[in-house]
Amino acid sequence: MARQRLGEMLIAKGLLDEKGLEEALSLQQVARERLGRILVRLGLVSEREIVSALSEQLALPQVYLFEEVDMDIQGVLPQPLVVRYKAIPVRRQEYRLVVAMADPLDVVAIDNLQQVCSMDIEPAIAAEDEIERFIGQYYGLQELVYQAAQNQELIREENIPWDIKETSHDEALMVRLVNTTIRQAINMKASDIHVEPSQDKVRVRYRVDGLLREVMELPPGILPPLVSRVKIMASLDITEKRLPQDGRLQLELDQKLINLRVSILPTIFGEKVVLRILDGASSLILLDNLGFSQQALTQYQRLIRNTDGMVLITGPTGSGKTSTLYATLHRLNNAEYNIMTIEDPVEYVLSGINQMRVNHKAGLDFATGLRAILRQDPDIIMVGEIRDRETAEIAVRAAFTGHLVFSTLHTGDAAGAVTRLIEMGVEPFLVASSLRGVVAQRLVRRLCPHCQETYTPEQGSQEAMYLEELGFPLIQAARGKGCRYCEYTGYKGRAAILEVLPVNRELRQKIIDREPSDELRRIASNYGMISLQEDGIFKALEKVTSIAEVMRVAYSDEN
Numbered sequence: 001m002a003r004q005r006l007g008e009m010l011i012a013k014g015l016l017d018e019k020g021l022e023e024a025l026s027l028q029q030v031a032r033e034r035l036g037r038i039l040v041r042l043g044l045v046s047e048r049e050i051v052s053a054l055s056e057q058l059a060l061p062q063v064y065l066f067e068e069v070d071m072d073i074q075g076v077l078p079q080p081l082v083v084r085y086k087a088i089p090v091r092r093q094e095y096r097l098v099v100a101m102a103d104p105l106d107v108v109a110i111d112n113l114q115q116v117c118s119m120d121i122e123p124a125i126a127a128e129d130e131i132e133r134f135i136g137q138y139y140g141l142q143e144l145v146y147q148a149a150q151n152q153e154l155i156r157e158e159n160i161p162w163d164i165k166e167t168s169h170d171e172a173l174m175v176r177l178v179n180t181t182i183r184q185a186i187n188m189k190a191s192d193i194h195v196e197p198s199q200d201k202v203r204v205r206y207r208v209d210g211l212l213r214e215v216m217e218l219p220p221g222i223l224p225p226l227v228s229r230v231k232i233m234a235s236l237d238i239t240e241k242r243l244p245q246d247g248r249l250q251l252e253l254d255q256k257l258i259n260l261r262v263s264i265l266p267t268i269f270g271e272k273v274v275l276r277i278l279d280g281a282s283s284l285i286l287l288d289n290l291g292f293s294q295q296a297l298t299q300y301q302r303l304i305r306n307t308d309g310m311v312l313i314t315g316p317t318g319s320g321k322t323s324t325l326y327a328t329l330h331r332l333n334n335a336e337y338n339i340m341t342i343e344d345p346v347e348y349v350l351s352g353i354n355q356m357r358v359n360h361k362a363g364l365d366f367a368t369g370l371r372a373i374l375r376q377d378p379d380i381i382m383v384g385e386i387r388d389r390e391t392a393e394i395a396v397r398a399a400f401t402g403h404l405v406f407s408t409l410h411t412g413d414a415a416g417a418v419t420r421l422i423e424m425g426v427e428p429f430l431v432a433s434s435l436r437g438v439v440a441q442r443l444v445r446r447l448c449p450h451c452q453e454t455y456t457p458e459q460g461s462q463e464a465m466y467l468e469e470l471g472f473p474l475i476q477a478a479r480g481k482g483c484r485y486c487e488y489t490g491y492k493g494r495a496a497i498l499e500v501l502p503v504n505r506e507l508r509q510k511i512i513d514r515e516p517s518d519e520l521r522r523i524a525s526n527y528g529m530i531s532l533q534e535d536g537i538f539k540a541l542e543k544v545t546s547i548a549e550v551m552r553v554a555y556s557d558e559n
Contacts, residue, residue, distance in 0.1 A: 006035055006036060006050075006053060006054065006057060007021045007024075007025070007035060009053045009056070009057055010039070010045055010049070010050075010053055013049075013053065015045050015049050015053075016039070016044055016045055020039075020042075020044045023042070023286050023288070024038045024039050024042060024044065027042070027286065030330075030350075030351055034103075036050040036054065037128065040129075041285070042285065042286055042289045043289050044289070046449065047127040047128070047129050047130070048127055050127075051125055051126065051127045054125055055125050058104065058105070058125065060104050060123060060124055060125050061098075061124045061125070062124065062125055062126070063090055063098075063100040063124045063125065063126045064126070064130075065088055065090075065100060065126055065130050065131065065134045066130070066134070068090055068091070069088060069089070069090050069091075069100075069134070070089070070090065070091045070092070073089050073091070073092050073097075074089060076089050076092070076097065076117050076119075077089055077099075077113060077116065077117055078116060081112065081113060081116060082135065083135055083183075084109075085101065085103075085106065085109040085112075085113065086101060086102040086103070086128065086131045086132070086135070087099045087100070087101045087102075087109060087113060088100045088101075088126070088131055088134055088135070090124060092119070093122075095119050095120060096119060096120045096121075096122050097113075097117055097119040097120070097121055097122065098122045098124055099113060099121050099122070099123055099124065100124045100125065100126035100131065101123050101124070101125065101126070101131075102125075102126070102128040102131050104123035104124065104125050110123060132187035132188075133187065133188075135187065136184045136187045136188060174225050174226060174228075174229045175229060177222075177226065177229075178226065178229050178230060178233070179251070181193065181204065182251060182253075182258070182260070182275070182277075183253055184206075184215070185206050185275075185277060186253065186258065186277060188206055188208055188215075189208060189209075189493075190206035190207055190208045190213075190277060191207050191208075191210075191276065191277055191318065192206070192207040192274060192275065192276050192277065193205075193206055193207075193273075193274070193275040193277070194206075194207070194212065194272075194273075194274050195223075195226065195227075195272065195273040195274075196272050197220065197223050197267060197269040197270035197271070197272060198220075198269050199220075199269055200220060201217045201218065201219070201220060202217065202218040202219070202220055202222060202223050202226075202270075203217055203218075204216050204217070204218060208487075209445045209489075209491055209492075209493065209494050210318065210443055210445065210494065210553075211445075213487075220269075220270075223270045223271070224270070226273075227264065227270070227271045227273055230249075230262060230264070230273055230275070231245070231247075231264065233249040233251075233262075234247030234248060234249040234260075234262040235247060235249075236262070236264065241266060241271060242266055243266065244263070244264060244265045244266065245262075245263075245264045246261075246262065246263050246264075247261075247262045248260065248261055248262060248345065249262060258277065258278075259278040259345070259347070260275045260276065260277055260278065261275070261276040261278060261345065262274075262275055262276075263275075263276075278345065278347045285323050285326070285327050286327060286330070286331075287300075287301075287327040287328060287330070287331045290320075290323070290324060290327055290496050290498075291495045291496035291497065291498065291539070291544075292496075292498055292500075293498075293530065293535060293538065295528070295530065296498055296499070296500045296530065296535070299437070299500040299502055300437075300439060300500050302502070303436050303437040303500075303502060304328055304331070304332060304404075306404055306436050307402075307404060308399060308400075308401075308402045308403060308404055309399050309404060309405070309434055309435065309436035310395065310396060310399035310405045310406075310407070310434050310435050310436060311328075311404075311405070311406050311436050311437055311438075311439070312386075312406075312407055312408065312409055312417045312435070312437075312438045312439070313325060313406070313407075313408045313409075313438075313439050313440075313441065314408065314409045314410070314411040314412075314413070314414060314416070314417045314438060314439070314440045314441075315408075315410070315411075315440055315441045315442055316410060316442075317410070318443070319441050319442050319443055319496075320441055320442075320443050320494075320496050321408045321441065322347055322384075322408070324439065324441065324496075325382055325406055325408065326347075326348055326350065328406060329341070329350060329353060329380070329382060329406075330350065332380060333350065333351075333352050333353060334352075335352070336379075337379040337380055338354070338376070338377055338378050338379050338380075339352075339353045339354065339378070339379065339380040339381075339382070340353070340354045340355075340356070340373045340376060340378045340380070340381055340382070341353065341354070341355045341356065341381070341382040341383075341384070342356045342357075342358065342366055342369035342370055342373060342381075342382075342383055342384060343355060343356070343357060343358065343382070343384040344357065344358035344366070344384050344385065345357055345358070354376070356369050356372075356373070358384070365391075366383055366384065366385065366386070366387065366388075366391040367388070367390040367391045367394055370383055370391060370394045370395060370398070371394060374394075374398055374403075378403060379403065379404065380403070380404045380405075380406070381395075381398060381403055381404070381405045381406070382405075382406045382407065383395050383405065383406070383407040384407070384408065385407065385408050385409070385410075386407050386408070386409055386421075386424075388424070389424045389425040389426070392421055392424045392425070392426050393425070393426055393430075395407055396421070396426050396430050396431065396434045396435075397430070397434075399434040399435075399436075400430060400433060400434040409421075411440070412440075413440045413499065413517070413521065413531075413532060414438040414439065414440040414499050414500070414501035414521075414524070414529075415438075415501060415517040415518075415520040415521040415524065416440075416517045417438045417440075418431060418435065418438070418511055418517065418520055419516065419517045419520075421435075422511075422514065428511055428512050428513075428514055429512055431511055432503070432507075432508040432509075432511040432512045433508070435503050435511075436502070436503060437500065437501055437502040437503055438500075438501045438503075439498055439499070439500050439501075440498065440499045440501075440532055441496050441497065441498040441499075441532075442496070442497050442532060442536075442553045442554050443494045443495070443496055443497075443553070444494065444495055444496075444497055444536060444539070444544075444545040444549045444550060444553050444554075445489075445491035445492075445493070445494055445545060445549050446491060446492055446493040446494060446495050446544060446545060447478055447479070447480045447490065447491060447492075447543060447544065447545060447546060448480045448482075448483060448485060448486035448489075448490055448491055448492040449492070450483050450485045450486070450492075451480050451481040451482060451483035451485070451486065451490065452478045452479065452480050452481070452490075452543065453478065453479060453480075453481055454476055454477070454478050454543075455476070455477065455478070455479060456474065456475070456476050456477070457474060457475075457477065457547065459474070462551070463477075463547045463548060463551070466547065466550075466551055466555070467537070467547070470533055470534060470537060472537055475541060477540050477541065477543075477546065477547050478540070478543040478546060479546045479548070480546070490546075491545075491549070495539065495544050495545060497532055497535045497536040497539060497545075497550070497553070497554060498532070498535055499529060499530060499531050499532045499534075499535060500529065500530075501520075501524045501529055502527075504527065506523055507520060507523055507524065510523060532554045533550065533554045533555070536549075536550030536553070536554050537550060
């Protein structure tokens, strides 16, 4: 009897529909990842539902690591193999070892594990993100930090600088320390790594779901070789310690290329390092899964069907603007269009789209690249960011002369994008005639599905007053209590809250008349625009996020 396919099983269980499966299969052709991982990333199915279906499909036991693992046997498999194969020893039964694996069908991995431990391996299946969390928690950086600290102590005793005494063993140790730090950040789905020196320690923090989280402290002596290693990886000057430096590096982890943007800044206690993780595969999200309400999604789809004009995505750094742009280009991508982009940097390579990266050293900025693109007969243009008057004018004129242009701006709301363009020096009549619409967005943390609870805000509380300001009655909402699955934060993952402002005839006239953004916002609201804060409260009602999280991300005293 033929084994039922994973997608068919999920549909049969009512966990997935045909449309969702088709979208995931389409994305799989681009991303080259396992179907289950793509379905989880798109938010169509949970990790546990995938594992449960795979357990049934493969007739293998399912393991819950944090509940079933015998910690006394964790040394039975070497750490490098545990990390490489994502294989966790669960329990030993005489000459058999039960091992939880992300891919229990990997016969090469099973053979290698059997040779190392001289036991029969009995594979089981566990959620990949749970395996990664377990590895990060129990096979993390402590051993490497201890070894590096020991080496530094010897160097200090002998009074010899690191770069003179550096041996191949020391160098390999620092390579492993940096790589493991990056790997752990990726496993925790962090967007940034901060290495921050102080007088008596070096603090390492990861930005997870938009907030910084301290993960470890290092001895101060480790900072110089660690910074030197990062500089070497990013092709920066290791002798320059007085000036800021910026660079990029690329790593291959688990057969996937990870790009990192590097920023190094001198402080009074040494050089501070920030690594921005540009995991392209996680940037490609389908338009239907970005978090648009049905009304907003319909409005936005109408905007991007235009054959010319400009559509802007606004919001602060880290609000998901680039993800929205990539999802839009993925939707529009077909053989009939010449789609071209100028980005800084290119975070994800889109098949069938011509992408160009800004190179300031070579004199290639957004304005120069945009001029060159206009000579390439484009239909659709994406400009990574409008930062200055020159880029704004070229982009607006390109939209005015028959091209569909997408770009981003840093503004507080959708209406503010209009006044920002005019403040940059673009003529109001050009803005009015070329701008088709603006999307403003923020990212809120999703409530953890394992520990959320319902409650009603108390009268007089900040949440109750916030609801009253926005014109909502006192409602039943949800919040996260905190559990091991969400690292006791109450949140796991992020979702977008958005407002869509289509530019209609009345708004065009107000733009020409240089009306302030408050007036533009009022008119848009009269035509049914749902504000960022209102969209956030609707998502709190749907138990996607909490009222407190909406207040943290989108609160404004200009209600």
